[in-house]
Amino acid sequence: MTVDTKLPYEKDYVNEFSNNRNEPDWMKSLRLRGLELAETLEMPKPDKTNITKWNFSEFKHELPQVEQIQSLDELPEEIKVFVDLENTKQNLLIQKNQTIAYRSTTSELEEKGVIFTDLQTALEKHGDLVQRYFMKDAVSIDEHRLTALHTALVNGGAFVYVPKNVVIEDPIQTIYWQEDATLASFNHVIVVAEENSSLTYVENYISANQEEETVANIITEVIAHDNAKVSYGAVDNFAAGTTVYSNRRGVAYRDATIDWALGGMNDGNSVAENITHLMGDNSNSNAKTVTVGRGKQSQNFTTQIRHFGKNSEAYILQHGVMKERASSVFNGIGKIEHGASKSNAEQESRVLMLSKDARGDANPILLIDEDDVEAGHAASVGRVDPIQLYYLMSRGISEKEAERLIIHGFLAPVVNEMPIETVKNQLTQVIEGKVN
Secondary structure (H helix, E strand, O other): OOOOOOOOOOHHHHHHHHHHOOOOHHHHHHHHHHHHHHOOOOOOOOOOOOOOOOOOOOOEOOOOOOOOOOOHHHOOHHHHOOOOOOOOOOEEEEEEOOEEEEEEOOHHHHHOOOEEEEHHHHHHHOHHHHHHHOOOOOOOOOOOHHHHHHHHHOOEEEEEEEOOOOEOOOOEEEEEEEOOOOEOEOEEEEEEEOOOOEEEEEEEEEEOOOOOOEEEEEEEEEEEOOOOEEEEEEEEEOOOOEEEEEEEEEEEOOOOEEEEEEEEOOOOOEEEEEEEEEOOOOOEEEEEEEEEEOOOOEEEEEEEEEEOOOOOEEEEEEEEEEOOOOEEEEEEEEEEOOOOOOOEEEEEEEEEEOOOOOEEEEEEEEEEOOOOOEEEEEEEEEEOOHHHHHHHHHOOOOHHHHHHHHHHHHHHHHHOOOOOHHHHHHHHHHHHHHHO
């Protein structure tokens, strides 16, 4: 099977879809432009990963009717693990089948002028503000076929806007629950922190389609203005039937910080990009990624941080465990542009393979166009130490339990450094589920 060059939806459908959602004219025009570009642009070509046989065209896009969730107690158990059930005052959106099913916000957000809503509502009520950031500074519509198609078929997502000098203490969380087995997720998430503001944003992607095939085409744009701080956490947990393309981008201006804590826990084929541009002087970013691959899935993770501002700091940390016949490629790229003097780019990528058929590849890349800088990298790919396994089993621990302990121990240096406590706890639970 090769990627179908015929688009799954046509101009009339996209036009009607936009009209039915009462979108502003600029959004409809952008959708149609994306559809036009998707006809001619090539697919992305992730390093050392052939995606030509992956499913990016077989999916359902029409949104079904969704019943509202009146109480978090109504959620199934597999969703409840991502929610603080005891907290009655929290900032939470649950999007079920691309439609908002539950919404809860604190009075603090309203009093401070923070916007936290689904993308459709944001387009209706804050269209000019959304237009200022949608596919502008972080991601371009014409990068390749998947970014263009994403623009044409966006059907969900969130918009978060924190005004100048506003500090949000409590996390803002969204849960994207793909209950419909064949419905595609074309989510677009925008997080904007104005000058001297700060927030923590956490999101979860969940599905259960083991056999039925569909697509997740996700784009995130994070903008941190001068002296702003954004902590962004995500646990992606799509089932084996979902082919995933996720593109998370950040732009940090002077003295700004964007920290990423990402858990790639999908069971299907996945391509994940996490790219941050340190535009301002003294800007910085920490990008931490952890993953467990199993079955026959193929994964490609690219984390790139580009330094444009002077005295900018970046640290990339990636750990992955591959089981059974799973394979993964980790690309860590630190790019220091000419003029970004006194900058520092550090990275570490490590992959552990638990079976003879598992495959891992860690590629540390440093691209330096400035003299007065610091940079360093570390990378390793290897299998479980048989002596370590033997030692654990000699103490009466079963092979399965020994493997479990080794996995948790290998991932712990990343999980424990996750700056967002909720993401850390969620990752631990998801990892435990994959190990067992």
